[in-house]
Amino acid sequence: MNKSNQNILGIYTYVDVLVDAIKKLRAEGFENLRVFSPVPNHEIEDALDTGKEPSKVKYFTFCGAILGALVGVCFTVLTSLDWPIVTSAKPIVSIPPYMIIIFECMILIGGLSTFLGLLINSRLRKDTPPELYDERFSDNKFGILVNCNSDDLEKIENILRDFGTDEVQVNGVLKEEAKVEEVKEEEAKVEEVKEEENNPDSTEVKND
Structure with a gap:
């Protein structure tokens, strides 16, 4: 996926903290928001319309x-x-x-x-990619999907967590799982370096 076009999803249980998170994101200048809710809610609509120009x-x-x-x-x-x-x-x-x-x-x-x-x-919006939609949004969970640049990922994640999100997903991958994968990759690289240091002969053979 293009690094300049990232999708970060925050999942919430309670609508009041969801609304507060939406208002904070809007106040910080993030316009490309999409909210998932199992039921219609006027508070969510009002929060999304905050700062927008009146309808034409x-x-x-x-x-x-x-x-x-x-x-x-x-x-x-x-x-x-x-x-x-x-x-x-x-x-x-x-x-x-x-x-x-x-x-x-x-x-x-x-x-x-x-x-x-x-x-x-x-203007009809594009369908949400399947990997970004959680079936719990049709049951008892709420979600905020933010499309942003990679430079804003950390800032948005901090905002979502400050308002008590249950979990954060980046491009359809749970944030904690993404961190674990990064750690595993780093550990694998360290192991390769150690093996090369412990077996210099094998390295020389490869170079020959």
Whole structure:
């Protein structure tokens, strides 16, 4: 995996410490967070939205509603002028009866614009790789997945542990297991060096 693109996962049992950890990560400037929860929780949503700019969907709704109202006005007025129905001395164009049609056009186009804005701004995310997902997130555990640079791994790990994470995984490998593997590799290298020092003849043969 690219060393500049790392994934660190913290697993929690309690939602309150999870929320505190999310807020701390957001305060430290880490934006690429993904949270796993067995149930919907508004506190988690609020923590993830902390510091983010307001949704732009409302602008789509507003512009769509204005456009819909204008369409309704043009539709009713132009229809009346093109096919006038003269009734006594009443005006051809009468706005009050048109209000229902104008309102319906405003709601219709405003609603469609809202849906369009939602699709544009939501952007479907990529699926989480299987090795980064823990089945316990569908039972009784919570998780924070942070995508970061390798330089930030230690800082993020310290934040996760400060807020009482049960375990930390880096790129799908339990942190403690990763440390054990590193220790084993170092021990193997030391053993090789010792063997070479104890058997200099074999080293000379290899060089020949």
